[in-house]
Amino acid sequence: MAFLVSGTLWASAQLADAWDSLGRKGKYSVQGSRVALVLSSPGVSATAAAALDGVSQALGFETCEKRVVPVQSFLEELRVFREQLDVRRAAVGCALVVLMAPSGQLRQPQLLVKELSHCGALQGRPKIFLLLLSSGLKSAREPAAFLAALGEICSQHPHWSLLQLLTELFCRVAEEAAGNTHCPVFRTSLRGSLCLGAMDPWRPEAFWEELVQFREKLDTHKEPVSCALVALMAHGGPQGQLLGADGREVQPELLVGELSCCRALRGCPKIFLLQACRGENRDPGVGPRALPWYWRWLRAPPVLPTHADVLQVHADFSGSSSSTPGSSGQADILTVYAAAEGCVAYRDEKGSDFVQTLVEVIRANAGGDLLELLTEVNRRVCELDVLGPDSEELRKACLEIRSSLRRGLRLKD
CATH class of the missing domain: 3.40.50.1460 (Rossmann fold)
Known part of the structure; x- marks a missing residue:
């Protein structure tokens, strides 16, 4: 019976590891295709979109859909994206969603996050959201500069985890802000390290x-x-x-x-x-040496x-330059x-x-x-x-x- 229970638990653990992609090793495996969706409201210039291409390439997202729609249509577009992922046969390793809109128009981003969380193909897989808000419809400088800096850091440090990359990016943004109050923020519920670069961080x-x-x-x-x-x-x-x-x-x-x-x-x-x-x-x-049963019961040594x-002291007086x-x-x-x-x-x-x-x-x-x-x-x-x-x-x-x-x-x- 113990062997049967142990085997069942082991098999369940293996299935759970395959399902949640984490593998109990503290790091997402990200096996499968990496898909990305970019939603931008009308008026966002092509400069930011061009900078985004560098980020997608550096992070290894081979599939990237770009759509220009009003902010009110973001939720519906994301729903279509989720349905497409659920019906595809290929395994999905990671998803990236980029939302670009003027500040103040994207009022309930958590609804969009929740929509993708219901995706069966992404169950247990990392889902990344980039919310880039500009000061005006024609102001693409802020998101474009942000994305360009992110792409540069990703290329320089392909073995860093995504959280390390973002922390370094925030440091650069803060240094370049020169006293301005603007500062990016990230919120995470990741359960392991997420590395998307070409180099494995454990090499x-x-x-x-x-x-x-x-x-x-x-x-x-x-x-x-x-x-x-x-x-x-x-x-x-x-x-x-x-x-x-x-x-x-x-x-x-x-x-x-x-x-x-x-x-x-x-x-x-x-x-x-x-x-x-x-x-x-x-x-x-x-363990301790054999003791009478009553002594072991009263006071069992650990x-x-x-x-x-054990304490070992090594003292080499030969003058050798060895290490x-x-x-x-x-x-x-x-x-x-x-x-x-x-x-x-x-x-x-x-x-x-x-x-x-x-x-x-x-x-x-x-x-x-x-x-x-x-x-x-x-x-x-x-x-x-x-x-x-x-x-x-x-x-x-x-x-x-x-x-x-x-x-x-x-x-x-």
Whole structure:
């Protein structure tokens, strides 16, 4: 009976993953065609439409319908668009709807959003709405400039998520506004990361490219930099390497070494948080020695991870210039792994126990010594019983903290 129930739940989870496109991996798969609809009221110039072509191309929307209709007809046009999607046989991965009209005419945009939410072909799929309102019928400068900037950012950063792209766009708009009150706003109920560019954000070269850009930006930063934190979240290989969606891999130590070359961070602490598997071992934990049944019933000692309660100190006095932890080239680095060497790092649709516990501990004592706080995080993680996605037995997890810090580190005075 237990096997039957487990198999049924597993099959249901697989069907749910295929249905909602999220796959319980925190990222939309966006498999299928990407369709777009552009509705603009009469009087909106062709300049904005031309800028929109660049955005559609950068985001990979191969099908784009454009219609010029009065604002009062937007709802009916969207209803026709929804019906067309529901009767088509090809799978739809994502939908983009752009609405361009003079400010004040588009009074109930949520009705349009709700209309597309009823589309069966888009059930569980991301639906993107761009509402571009201009100050007048003949004023196409505002939406055209907005779209041109969005297209430029999409082309420059094809591996960024859509929320990252929009945040960068809002930053540029705010800088160019020069004191004006205009500021874009986005509202989201996305359940995962949405990446529409040509480059997969989980590819190792994307990690490397982002880290190189981050280092170069720090080196040109005008103000002094006191500390840097980098969080890397990906699938991991049997030897601890980070795996990309295309099967390529990179050792996390190489990424750590890239930031060690940063001139602005010379002598400053560099923190790395790695949420990735470091092997395929699933630790059942170590229980207490055999005790009489009544003693176990009165006071049952907890099961601990196999790798817990260990302190190793590496001191290399050979003068070697190797990049081993603790060498001069690797000073002032703090690396926190979500799993012990050779073990699986657990996370589920609710997130990572390591990351969530880290946030809780730091929020409760933001001014505490970071190594002491991480020790507390590890204690709490070690006490958790984890039920992996491929096992009915409870497992244990344990962090690994590597430090070559030469001073105490407190993130808040």
